[in-house]
Amino acid sequence: MAVTPAEAIDAVADLARSILPPRSSALTHALLAAELARIATVDPAVVATIWNPWKCPKVLLPYLAMGVSVDVWSADWPEEQQRRVIAASPMVHRLKGTRGAVERALAAFDLETRIVEWWEDGSRRGTFRVEILYRDGSPVFDIAAQAAAIASVDAAKPKSRVFTTRAVLQAYGNLYIGVIGQSSLAAIAHPFVFSPPVLRAAAYVGGAPCVFASATAHYKVST
Numbered sequence: 001m002a003v004t005p006a007e008a009i010d011a012v013a014d015l016a017r018s019i020l021p022p023r024s025s026a027l028t029h030a031l032l033a034a035e036l037a038r039i040a041t042v043d044p045a046v047v048a049t050i051w052n053p054w055k056c057p058k059v060l061l062p063y064l065a066m067g068v069s070v071d072v073w074s075a076d077w078p079e080e081q082q083r084r085v086i087a088a089s090p091m092v093h094r095l096k097g098t099r100g101a102v103e104r105a106l107a108a109f110d111l112e113t114r115i116v117e118w119w120e121d122g123s124r125r126g127t128f129r130v131e132i133l134y135r136d137g138s139p140v141f142d143i144a145a146q147a148a149a150i151a152s153v154d155a156a157k158p159k160s161r162v163f164t165t166r167a168v169l170q171a172y173g174n175l176y177i178g179v180i181g182q183s184s185l186a187a188i189a190h191p192f193v194f195s196p197p198v199l200r201a202a203a204y205v206g207g208a209p210c211v212f213a214s215a216t217a218h219y220k221v222s223t
Contacts, residue, residue: 005037008037008040008041009030009033009034009037010033011037012033012036012037012040013029013033015033015036016029016032016033016036017029019032020032050064051064051067053068053083053084053086053087054083054087056083056086058079061079061082061083061086062075064086065082065085065086065089068086068089068090068093069089069093070085070086070089071089071092071105071151071152071155071156072085072148072151072152072155073085074144074148076144077148081108081109081110081145084108084109085108085109085152087108088104088105088107088108091104092104092105092156095156096155096156097156097157097158097159098158099115101156101157102115102130102153102156102157103115104156105149105152105153105155105156106130106149106152106153108152109145109148109149109152110145111132111133111145111146111149112132112133112134112135113130113131113132113133113149114130114131114133115128115129115130115131116128116129116130116131124162126160126161126162127161127162127163127164128161128163129163129164129165129166130149130150130153130163130164130165130166131165131166131167131168132146132149132165132166132167132168133168133170134167134168134169134170135169135170141167146165146167150165153165
């Protein structure tokens with residue numbers, strides 16, 4: 001038989017009175033009883049999922065993000081993105097200040113990234129670079145997602161390390177080589193001079209390599 005809200009509140013009224021101090025007002029008793037009645041309607045199976053980033057109800061994700069201390073968060077992100085960031089946060093905090101934390105922070109975003117250390121490209125000592133790669137089949141160029149990923153790197157990296165970022169657009173094309181043959185003939189006649197022969201000729205062959213590349217850039221603007 002279905003229970004009305006009033007009946008549910010009456011059922012927990014004694015419990016509410018036992019929790020509150022004796023001099024609590026009637027309004028306080030009523031508010032606590034209503035809250036207890038509401039809590040009683042929650043499926044206990046849901047309670048077991050609220051700390052699981054992949055099973056937690058969507059409406060509770062912002063609270064779970066606060067619970068695991070997510071450094072960078074946006075309510076405008078897709079649900080899948082929010083869950084990935086929450087899932088990565090505990091390990092990022094365990095490793096914070098290391099390259100491993102930076103890698104895990106970047107992996108939470110739907111981007112193809114690469115970390116280049118200073119000793120790999122001859123940059124200033126102690127620095128590193130984060131490259132975000134865009135190629136055919138990669139996610140579209142999303143400035144908001146890129147900014148969030150960079151902010152996550154800044155929160156996870158060692159505070160003494162300086163880093164730069166670079167967006168890399170990779171394009172592929174065919175190589176064409178063309179060759180053009182050319183010849184010329186020059187004749188010079190000197191008046192009244194017929195010896196030695198004055199007929200001269202020269203042939204030229206030239207080649208020029210040409211590269212044709214086609215690149216398509218996709219971008220997404222958040223409004």
